[in-house]
């Protein structure tokens with residue numbers, strides 16, 4: 001399992017937990033509890049995403065997948081016309097190398113950091129690739 005551990009929220013949460021443990025000795029239980037609660041809230045979105053079943057996350061895209069343009073993206077996702085860096089089916093996340101070779105895209109079943117998704121707001125080939133690997137697309 002691979003959560004998006006590289007995000008700033010995760011690092012801030014780790015620092016907060018360490019700080020909270022420190023404050024348990026210097027300040028008190030209240031400060032410790034506050035620090036822990038804030039840490040949990042910071043990573044809550046990713047935790048909830050991880051716990052939610054893949055099918056219920058993907059459901060919102062069901063209609064958009066039926067158009068011809070989206071079918072083309074599904075075909076491209078299956079033809080191997082992209083370069084996954086890693087795919088975590090259990091965590092429902094993946095990372096792809098961008099077409100220019102430099103940037104790495106972060107992909108979940110909800111969104112993708114590629115320009116195609118940013119522009120259109122419907123699943124891109126990366127998301128279809130991940131959805132396909134998660135067994136969410138009919139063959």
Ligand SMILES: [Zn+2]
Nearest residue numbers: 112114124126
């Ligand atoms: Zn994408």
